[in-house]
Amino acid sequence: MLTRPTTEQILRGIADELRDTVAPEVTSEPVKVLLGQIDQILRGQATKAAHEIAWMHEEADAISAVTGTDVGWPESLHLDDVITWYDGVSRVLSNALDDAFAAGDTARVAELKVLLDARSANEMRIVGALDLVGRG
Amino acid sequence: MLDPSTMPALLGEFLARQQPDWRNVRVSSYEVMTGGYSRLLAKAVVEHDGGRQVLVLRGDPPADKILIHTDREQEWELLRVLGEHGIRTPRARHFDATGESLGTKALIIDFSESTSFLPHVAAGGSLEGLPERLADALASFHAIPIEALPRQLDRPTSWDAYLTTRIDEWRRTADAHVEDLPIMRFMAGWLDSHRPAPVPLTLMHGDFQSANLMLTADGHFEVLDWELASIGDPREDMGYFKAVAQIAPPDLLDDAGCEAFCARYRELTGMNELQLNPAVVAYFLILGVVGTVRRLLEGAADYARGTNRLMASVFNMNSVQFGQSVWLPTADALGPVMDQLAALARQAEGNLG
Numbered sequence: 001m002l003t004r005p006t007t008e009q010i011l012r013g014i015a016d017e018l019r020d021t022v023a024p025e026v027t028s029e030p031v032k033v034l035l036g037q038i039d040q041i042l043r044g045q046a047t048k049a050a051h052e053i054a055w056m057h058e059e060a061d062a063i064s065a066v067t068g069t070d071v072g073w074p075e076s077l078h079l080d081d082v083i084t085w086y087d088g089v090s091r092v093l094s095n096a097l098d099d100a101f102a103a104g105d106t107a108r109v110a111e112l113k114v115l116l117d118a119r120s121a122n123e124m125r126i127v128g129a130l131d132l133v134g135r136g
Numbered sequence: 137m138l139d140p141s142t143m144p145a146l147l148g149e150f151l152a153r154q155q156p157d158w159r160n161v162r163v164s165s166y167e168v169m170t171g172g173y174s175r176l177l178a179k180a181v182v183e184h185d186g187g188r189q190v191l192v193l194r195g196d197p198p199a200d201k202i203l204i205h206t207d208r209e210q211e212w213e214l215l216r217v218l219g220e221h222g223i224r225t226p227r228a229r230h231f232d233a234t235g236e237s238l239g240t241k242a243l244i245i246d247f248s249e250s251t252s253f254l255p256h257v258a259a260g261g262s263l264e265g266l267p268e269r270l271a272d273a274l275a276s277f278h279a280i281p282i283e284a285l286p287r288q289l290d291r292p293t294s295w296d297a298y299l300t301t302r303i304d305e306w307r308r309t310a311d312a313h314v315e316d317l318p319i320m321r322f323m324a325g326w327l328d329s330h331r332p333a334p335v336p337l338t339l340m341h342g343d344f345q346s347a348n349l350m351l352t353a354d355g356h357f358e359v360l361d362w363e364l365a366s367i368g369d370p371r372e373d374m375g376y377f378k379a380v381a382q383i384a385p386p387d388l389l390d391d392a393g394c395e396a397f398c399a400r401y402r403e404l405t406g407m408n409e410l411q412l413n414p415a416v417v418a419y420f421l422i423l424g425v426v427g428t429v430r431r432l433l434e435g436a437a438d439y440a441r442g443t444n445r446l447m448a449s450v451f452n453m454n455s456v457q458f459g460q461s462v463w464l465p466t467a468d469a470l471g472p473v474m475d476q477l478a479a480l481a482r483q484a485e486g487n488l489g
Contacts, residue, residue: 041454044454097318
């Protein structure tokens with residue numbers, strides 16, 4: 001399998017072409033807005049494609065350690081299998097949060113929240129600089 | 137509205153039927169407008185022997201392009217109530233309730249000659265006094281008696297029941313999504329354990345943000361786009377405004393602005409300082425966005441299931457993730473303050489008892 005250029009490089013390249021070559025030729029305002037949205041989506045997906053499998057595993061390790069739960073492994077490293085497994089891992093964290101709030105255990109809530117902060121930080125690496133293109 | 141090329145003729149025929157006193161109706165201009173994420177928008181210039189009108193059409197997109205489902209009939213009736221109460225918003229003129237005339241269910245409202253707020257800001261316009269004017273705008277429609285509002289709007293039985301339902305919406309949204317959402321479940325637990333003091337329920341705009349505000353020539357805010365209106369806690373509109381302003385500045389409810397805003401709103405409505413202060417506005421920054429977040433997540437879930445093909449549904453996930461990055465640190469900072477406010481409220485109740 002040819003691996004280079006990477007998926008990340010190709011998606012960024014498509015985004016660059018759309019921004020630099022296609023967008024200047026577009027006169028329709030709704031299409032300009034759509035292209036602006038697609039630009040942000042492509043750049044985010046480039047980062048996601050490069051890191052998502054690793055980030056899901058890293059997060060699962062942390063959730064397993066903090067909750068004391070064996071979260072197992074995905075059936076394979078194909079993305080569908082990984083995200084199905086990750087969904088179950090997320091449920092472990094959700095249930096732990098529900099239990100901690102129900103018990104009024106603020107210290108436990110704080111421990112679990114650190115995991116959410118890490119998840120959010122990865123999400124923002126994907127989002128990058130948010131621009132609500134087309135609004136106002 | 138689905139085919140703009142046919143609209144001048146269709147609109148002209150529709151208006152001629154709606155306005156029998158207009159003679160020789162002709163649509164001299166019809167332009168598709170941007171700015172509305174959820175509805176089709178167009179601006180039309182209509183001329184007839186008695187004069188000239190500039191109108192805006194707001195219609196439902198085709199079924200596979202619907203980002204969020206809202207009710208045009210409810211919006212139409214609400215706009216009429218707002219007009220009767222003198223609220224600053226473009227007046228509703230006509231309604232094609234079936235879509236038979238205009239190709240889709242559509243409202244026709246006046247075109248606002250006021251200045252859009254965001255371009256005013258982008259052009260370096262003054263923000264002086266605008267937090268207070270924002271309070272004026274909110275207090276104006278929050279004061280409409282609930283019994284005067286359209287019958288389609290749900291009437292919650294109490295503030296407690298309402299807030300419980302609203303907080304549960306975070307859990308229901310998480311449960312309904314195509315994957316587990318622990319951040320949503322955390323926010324539900326946090327909101328539940330840090331409830332603010334209750335206030336009377338009112339009409340809520342539901343999408344109260346800078347993009348839906350115009351500035352009139354005399355410096356007041358005109359409010360657009362009422363499709364997400366409901367009856368609820370009026371402070372949700374404030375929190376929602378602040379939430380969106382984190383993404384799309386300016387934030388009129390920043391530290392100094394929020395104090396001035398709260399003081400003016402309390403003066404207009406009689407709320408006390410435990411009920412409305414900057415910390416409570418920040419609480420509603422989180423709570424107030426749940427309706428929008430739910431709709432955005434529903435759109436993404438539909439895209440994931442292959443039941444819609446809207447790129448906007450994918451794009452909007454950026455806003456949800458950005459929101460999460462704001463809610464989490466806000467909860468950290470706000471928790472101790474909300475605990476203090478709750479203690480003061482208990483103390484005040486004790487003194488009364």
